[in-house]
Amino acid sequence: MTSRGGAAGLSRLALAAYALPAIPFAALTLPLYVTVPTFYAKELGLPLAAVGQALLFVRLVDAVADPVAGLLADRWRPRFGRRRLWFAAAMLPTAFAAWMTFSPPAGAGVGYLMLWGSVLSLAWTAALVPYAAWGAELSTSYEGRSRVAAWREIAALLGTLLALSLQAVAPAVAGGGQRSVLTAYAALVGFGLPIAALAALAFTSEPADLSRARLKLGESLRAMRANGAFLRLLAAFLINGFANGLPATLFLFFVSERLGAGDLAGPFLVAYFAAGVLGAPVWLLLARRTSKHRAWCLAMLLACVVFAAAPFLGAGDVTAFAVVCVVTGLTVGADLVLPPSIQADVIDVDTAASGDQRSGLYLSAWGLATKLALAGAVGLSFPLLAAAGFDPAAGQRSELGLSTLAWLYGGAPVALKLVAIALMWRFPLDAASQRALRDRIEAAR
Numbered sequence: 001m002t003s004r005g006g007a008a009g010l011s012r013l014a015l016a017a018y019a020l021p022a023i024p025f026a027a028l029t030l031p032l033y034v035t036v037p038t039f040y041a042k043e044l045g046l047p048l049a050a051v052g053q054a055l056l057f058v059r060l061v062d063a064v065a066d067p068v069a070g071l072l073a074d075r076w077r078p079r080f081g082r083r084r085l086w087f088a089a090a091m092l093p094t095a096f097a098a099w100m101t102f103s104p105p106a107g108a109g110v111g112y113l114m115l116w117g118s119v120l121s122l123a124w125t126a127a128l129v130p131y132a133a134w135g136a137e138l139s140t141s142y143e144g145r146s147r148v149a150a151w152r153e154i155a156a157l158l159g160t161l162l163a164l165s166l167q168a169v170a171p172a173v174a175g176g177g178q179r180s181v182l183t184a185y186a187a188l189v190g191f192g193l194p195i196a197a198l199a200a201l202a203f204t205s206e207p208a209d210l211s212r213a214r215l216k217l218g219e220s221l222r223a224m225r226a227n228g229a230f231l232r233l234l235a236a237f238l239i240n241g242f243a244n245g246l247p248a249t250l251f252l253f254f255v256s257e258r259l260g261a262g263d264l265a266g267p268f269l270v271a272y273f274a275a276g277v278l279g280a281p282v283w284l285l286l287a288r289r290t291s292k293h294r295a296w297c298l299a300m301l302l303a304c305v306v307f308a309a310a311p312f313l314g315a316g317d318v319t320a321f322a323v324v325c326v327v328t329g330l331t332v333g334a335d336l337v338l339p340p341s342i343q344a345d346v347i348d349v350d351t352a353a354s355g356d357q358r359s360g361l362y363l364s365a366w367g368l369a370t371k372l373a374l375a376g377a378v379g380l381s382f383p384l385l386a387a388a389g390f391d392p393a394a395g396q397r398s399e400l401g402l403s404t405l406a407w408l409y410g411g412a413p414v415a416l417k418l419v420a421i422a423l424m425w426r427f428p429l430d431a432a433s434q435r436a437l438r439d440r441i442e443a444a445r
Contacts, residue, residue: 026162029156052380146284212355259314260315283299348437
């Protein structure tokens, strides 16, 4: 079971086992970026701006961990596997930190959120960087990489739907509102992540190391700076990630305060992520007909067309917003599947030029971009809302604040996605150029 031959060399069992940890990882993503900010602000009564600044601090601390994790995952080559070992070691710390973050004691303050949020992010990074590098190396073909990414990201969407179901089930079974929901998330991660990790380790092998050279840190960074395709993709991914992070962070506020339909937040999210599961195969098919970067651009363009209507929605516009959720949900499949597949192709540019396969370092930059985008969404939008007179914890809901909420939720993402489209429309890597890169790598070996 090797990476050679691309997707054809991987059994469905190996792909499914590799994808399985994405389910409990998704149960971390949803609460951490959507539920936790709102819970700490509304349920614990912390100032909205302080919550945003605390989460921004968490991401800045976490930024140090990404390159360290990437370097260690690339350079240390134990017999168990340079990807699999780090992934295995980070499971239990991630589960414990999730419990502490999602189950704060009464009276927990901003310092508590900063402490355990930082521990969770550090442990999560130690797991995600080698996990992503593992997936990037499982296939060497243009289309095969999309298949690996599709298995993983569809599993993540299914995990998100599972997490969403807890929004309704946990309060009905245990009571306690959002606190019981976060406790259920912590239990899901605590038990599900170690089990899923064991399955991945048992049935998915370590990918082949195609390095023929070993670069020092300075040489590695210079090679990354010389990789124009990587820098272009990273910029587009960061901008689009910020565009996606704004509505993700503000979703609960927009639905409850702008639309006056807080009881429909769960169904809206289910519709969004279910559409994402259905949309992923469509974008994969379009990528085979055109290219991965063009298919991604078309998905972002469709999201722009639909999201442009969001700032004009107001109280009672639930049907129109449901349409926005479904159509933008269809496009999220492209956001999740295609950029990671393109990233694996971009790593080939570096491997062919330098001779050192450093997927860990590249994926750490990718992970850092994701976190900075989401951190920026919280750290910038919450203070802007507070300055405009919107802070539910303090009972502030001015007209200017609600209008600012609407434009941050729907207007800003459109402008940002248009910039990402401009960067990616003429991206230089397609199936033919990627095959040429693989030929160079194999010939050099």
